[in-house]
Amino acid sequence: MSRTATPAGLHRADVEEAARWLSGRVLRTPVLRSETIDRLAGARVLMKAENLQAGGSYKMRGALLAVGRLAAAGHTGVVAQSTGNHAVAVSLAARRHGLVATVVLPVDAAPTKVSRARAAGAHVVLAGTTVEERMAVARRLSAETGHPLVDAYDHPDVIAGQGSASLELIEEAARLGTPLDALVVPVGGGGGAAGACLAASGLPIDVYGVEPVGCDSLARSLAAGRRVPVEPAPTIADGLRPSCVGELPFTVLRTALRGVVRVDDEEIAAAFRLLLLELKVLTEPSGAAGLAGALSLAAGGAGGLDLAAGGAGGVDLAAGGAGGVDPAAGRAGAGAQRYPTVGVVLTGGNVEAALVATLAAEQVADLTSVEGVAA
């Protein structure tokens, strides 16, 4: 299914330009595969390991581009707020460009994210637990210092920068002779998902977003046709709990996204363990959510909400699956599809040692049973 829409004043060319500018400035992260994960998904799963990116997440891309342009424009400092990874990325980007960074994180932020922002030389302010509380403080700091605010997702450079990770994955898949049929990315404020849609626009790639159960502002917004905030439920995916999808991302996502998959903590933890023990990489729970969503689609539902008339628009990732929000009622007649090759962006890897220990300690019953099949 072709995506040629270029809404919100953003185009695929913006992502291509971001990718060119970022080339040599960020790590071109590897695309990894696991036979076990392919078997579980019933598809070829190509995973872009942005958890290995400088700063530990793909947020480095958008932050470096946005801060780089502000530095070129003569600014001497920047302000940012986030649950962590965007703040870390802006701190590192500011240091690289010689700018002062002031970043606002929640009081319950992952300690590793706070210490990483501090280690990059940023002035760290802890404020509240909600995005609204952080934004109020960030706006005040921006006004006081005169330093511009670099939004974590409602920013064209951030969207284009994050999109460059998807673009690299799309290009690498094509180079390998296995072009993507679908692309699955986690959704917090929606910047990365919007960037993924732009990167895939004009190509026959269905893009899906993944939200934790109870943090599904995007799914609700797509269903309502307007941005709908939620009271974020507790989740281990600390990076995916903004109360509302961003305005600019939503303008892109409402027409370009194929659907949303909701995943619970158990599914995220299972994906985390697969990535750790089979792919041998460490993701944070938010960074594992994309794979959790892809596996949920493959397994046939799990929280997927089908908006299409009569359920005919269900999407079959592999054999026997369905589900996913389809915001485009006009495509409802397309019926079930199979995706031989699925791309997933592993967005980040900044996670506490204690949480790793907890998540790793749980039994991986499904994996053992899969290996037993071939034994």
Next chain:
Amino acid sequence: MSRTATPAGLHRADVEEAARWLSGRVLRTPVLRSETIDRLAGARVLMKAENLQAGGSYKMRGALLAVGRLAAAGHTGVVAQSTGNHAVAVSLAARRHGLVATVVLPVDAAPTKVSRARAAGAHVVLAGTTVEERMAVARRLSAETGHPLVDAYDHPDVIAGQGSASLELIEEAARLGTPLDALVVPVGGGGGAAGACLAASGLPIDVYGVEPVGCDSLARSLAAGRRVPVEPAPTIADGLRPSCVGELPFTVLRTALRGVVRVDDEEIAAAFRLLLLELKVLTEPSGAAGLAGALSLAAGGAGGLDLAAGGAGGVDLAAGGAGGVDPAAGRAGAGAQRYPTVGVVLTGGNVEAALVATLAAEQVADLTSVEGVAA
């Protein structure tokens, strides 16, 4: 310091040929870096992530080459013994070439290694706990079936294949404009270390081996000038506990290796955690031993045995370090050196979830203090 020796009938060209044959057959694993690890080492540390290799370890390289040549010669099956990774790799290589594999592992093998060999379709035999017990069973099985034994390290194809990982690292470092000054690799039977020496021969790269304390057959053999077996002490590095360095590897190592560093379980665990939390990759303890050795060299000793006359041959990895066995008395006068760029091969990542949980749970005090410096 130039290494032009090409002993044991093996040459750099054998590694180059292995690398060419393996190109496209194994994953060209990424070379990764971490600012925190660089800071701890006081050097640029380039890490070759062979834990991401197919089969979960660099053993896939030698196994694929050796089994491929046996398949081309008309063999229909192979036999192998190892503590795990070589057995897994031979199992996968046999499946790929359509051969029958029979592999012998110790009764106390890591369960994940046993299940991975079984999942690859191999006939798995558990026998004893020592290499001698396994070899006896493997030789009998080879005689009974007529299928050749693919030794885990005393085999030219295995040495050349494992060496291709070092060769790729050396080439990538040069391509990045930061050619290696030193290369540090873990030592079990010595096949990978011998391959590293061949890959570095003719280049100004000092190659070091790393052995767990009490499993230091190579260090003792270099000191004695002949192969000396040990009663392997307990270690979390289950892949590095053969009782004796291999005959063919020793022939290479005795003239080409710059030194040996001994590391204890605590150092290996610290390296494991750094790799997990900073580099975001999962290594098995044996796979983290190379970094443990590099950090030990950088810190100035820790088990290093300096054979050079009067201690003058000590090697300074960064500021203030020494140590390492120097088997080449003729080079003793070289005195302390600095290595701006150090390569490390992360050899494998097949590890139990329970051990990951245990290792991750421990405090990373040193890391926290390092980050605190920049805060």
